[in-house]
Amino acid sequence: MARGWESKSVESQQEAADSAPERRVPLTAIQQKVQALHLSRKRVLDEIAASSSPRFKELKQRAIHHLDKEIARLQESETQE
Numbered sequence: 001m002a003r004g005w006e007s008k009s010v011e012s013q014q015e016a017a018d019s020a021p022e023r024r025v026p027l028t029a030i031q032q033k034v035q036a037l038h039l040s041r042k043r044v045l046d047e048i049a050a051s052s053s054p055r056f057k058e059l060k061q062r063a064i065h066h067l068d069k070e071i072a073r074l075q076e077s078e079t080q081e
C-alpha cells in the first residue's frame with residue numbers, strides 16, 4: 001500500500017530537523033539557577049493554593065519572598081557580568 005502525502009510530509013520534516021544545526025544557546029550557571037528557583041517558586045505557589053492552613057500559607061509566603069529575593073540577586077549579578 002502506498003504512503004499518503006501526509007506521511008511523506010512528516011518524514012521530510014523529521015529529516016530536516018535531524019539535519020538542522022543545533023540552535024539552542026547553552027544556559028549559563030546563573031541562568032540555570034534562576035530557572036530552578038522559578039520552578040521552586042511555582043511549586044510553593046501550588047502548595048499555597050492547595051493548603052487551607054493559615055500558618056502553612058504564611059510559612060510558604062516567606063519562602064516565596066526568599067525565592068524572589070534570590071532570583072533578583074542572581075539576575076542582578078548576571079547583568080553586571
